[in-house]
Amino acid sequence: MPPLAATTLSPVRPPSAPCPNRAQHALARPPAARPRLMRNKVAVFAAECRHETIPSTPSGTAPAAETVEQHSGRRGILAASTAAATLSLSNAIAGAFLPPDEYEVIGTLPENYSLPPVRFSPNAIKVSQLRYQQYLEEKIVELVADDVPYQDALRVGLLDAGLAGTLRFEDQLATTPGCEGLAEVVAQYGKVKAYFDENNLPMSWSDIFAVGGYCLAKRAFQRQYCGLEPHRFEARYEYKGPLISLDSARGIQSKCTDITDEEFLGDWLLLYQVVASRAAGAGGSQINIGRLDSPDALDSFSPGPGGTADEWKAWARKRKLTLTDLVPLSSFLSAGGEVDATLRGDPQLAKAFTDLDANAAFPGILENKISAAYAKCVRSNITLLDAEAYIRPAFLPGSGWLALLPIPTAVRSCQLLEEGYTRGAALGKCDFFF
Numbered sequence: 001m002p003p004l005a006a007t008t009l010s011p012v013r014p015p016s017a018p019c020p021n022r023a024q025h026a027l028a029r030p031p032a033a034r035p036r037l038m039r040n041k042v043a044v045f046a047a048e049c050r051h052e053t054i055p056s057t058p059s060g061t062a063p064a065a066e067t068v069e070q071h072s073g074r075r076g077i078l079a080a081s082t083a084a085a086t087l088s089l090s091n092a093i094a095g096a097f098l099p100p101d102e103y104e105v106i107g108t109l110p111e112n113y114s115l116p117p118v119r120f121s122p123n124a125i126k127v128s129q130l131r132y133q134q135y136l137e138e139k140i141v142e143l144v145a146d147d148v149p150y151q152d153a154l155r156v157g158l159l160d161a162g163l164a165g166t167l168r169f170e171d172q173l174a175t176t177p178g179c180e181g182l183a184e185v186v187a188q189y190g191k192v193k194a195y196f197d198e199n200n201l202p203m204s205w206s207d208i209f210a211v212g213g214y215c216l217a218k219r220a221f222q223r224q225y226c227g228l229e230p231h232r233f234e235a236r237y238e239y240k241g242p243l244i245s246l247d248s249a250r251g252i253q254s255k256c257t258d259i260t261d262e263e264f265l266g267d268w269l270l271l272y273q274v275v276a277s278r279a280a281g282a283g284g285s286q287i288n289i290g291r292l293d294s295p296d297a298l299d300s301f302s303p304g305p306g307g308t309a310d311e312w313k314a315w316a317r318k319r320k321l322t323l324t325d326l327v328p329l330s331s332f333l334s335a336g337g338e339v340d341a342t343l344r345g346d347p348q349l350a351k352a353f354t355d356l357d358a359n360a361a362f363p364g365i366l367e368n369k370i371s372a373a374y375a376k377c378v379r380s381n382i383t384l385l386d387a388e389a390y391i392r393p394a395f396l397p398g399s400g401w402l403a404l405l406p407i408p409t410a411v412r413s414c415q416l417l418e419e420g421y422t423r424g425a426a427l428g429k430c431d432f433f434f
């Protein structure tokens with residue numbers, strides 16, 4: 001089979017054409033004149049608006065490749081605001097962009113082969129980012145689960161919403177109301193950040209704070225239902241609860257001992273569907289990752305333990321929360337329960353608290369509400385979202401652009417992709433690991 005035919009790039013917008021909106025004009029300014037915080041305004045490939053060609057691959061033409069090529073330089077950014085992130089991400093990533101400045105080529109390209117425009121499948125970035133989130137969750141549980149109470153983990157995530165990871169700073173912790181006692185939690189999270197840094201893996205503090213609250217609460221909810229940790233419901237509602245007293249009298253241990261057991265997880269999922277789901281909205285606990293940290297401390301608008309009910313309701317509105325969302329989060333907004341007591345005294349919230357307390361006698365209902373409201377809150381704090389923050393673009397001849405991750409992920413491909421191999425033949429030859 002002859003070598004793959006070279007293709008040419010679609011022409012970039014001519015220099016005379018204006019950028020389509022004011023936000024893109026902001027991105028068109030030189031990097032030194034463009035505040036980093038502006039990148040959250042639009043979803044756009046910045047180099048296109050600046051009318052630049054790619055320095056490392058002029059006109060998009062790739063040189064003859066080694067087995068794997070690494071290209072470095074300035075990358076285009078796909079950024080999105082919180083409100084638009086969920087709705088516009090699929091449309092944004094499905095579009096064609098110029099080859100990025102940092103990418104890899106798997107296999108060998110013919111000399112002067114022109115790389116096609118970057119086009120990921122609509123779910124490519126979403127799937128890759130979810131896998132990286134799961135990797136982060138695994139490391140958080142492995143490194144700090146035994147040292148960070150889930151209540152404190154939720155409080156860090158809620159109070160860092162809007163602060164872009166700045167709770168890592170001592171002065172931010174000292175000046176943000178409601179952060180009493182959280183310095184030790186942040187120090188524990190430092191183990192997670194150090195792991196990623198030492199292994200040259202990208203990870204932001206704000207993603208650690210947001211994901212940490214979710215995964216540590218999820219683990220605690222599992223252990224409570226298993227009977228391994230104290231909980232608020234009767235023992236008969238635990239996993240295998242009706243059998244515990246009977247089997248104890250017979251000298252048989254049927255109590256749950258392993259939250260990774262498939263039988264336990266199947267039963268747990270029936271009651272904790274929202275906690276386990278990755279969907280957005282009330283039906284799931286989608287967190288999203290790709291947050292960019294602020295380099296400096298920011299002004300906090302948390303009312304703190306002494307805040308009034310009206311001040312906390314205003315805080316909820318800024319976090320895109322309804323009053324129904326605020327109610328299950330109230331006990332995690334201060335260490336001593338002051339916020340919960342204040343909100344329970346507000347007549348407008350009385351019925352919501354009554355309904356919540358009535359359902360709290362059973363496992364799963366309260367936890368589902370907590371998890372959905374928490375996820376909604378931390379999704380709103382994406383003042384900076386780089387949807388490609390953890391993606392390594394790679395081009396596989398015969399297949400196209402792949403959205404890979406910096407963690408060891410097996411990609412079925414041929415290490416020495418010979419010219420003329422079809423995609424199926426190449427994928428059947430060998431394994432290539434990243």
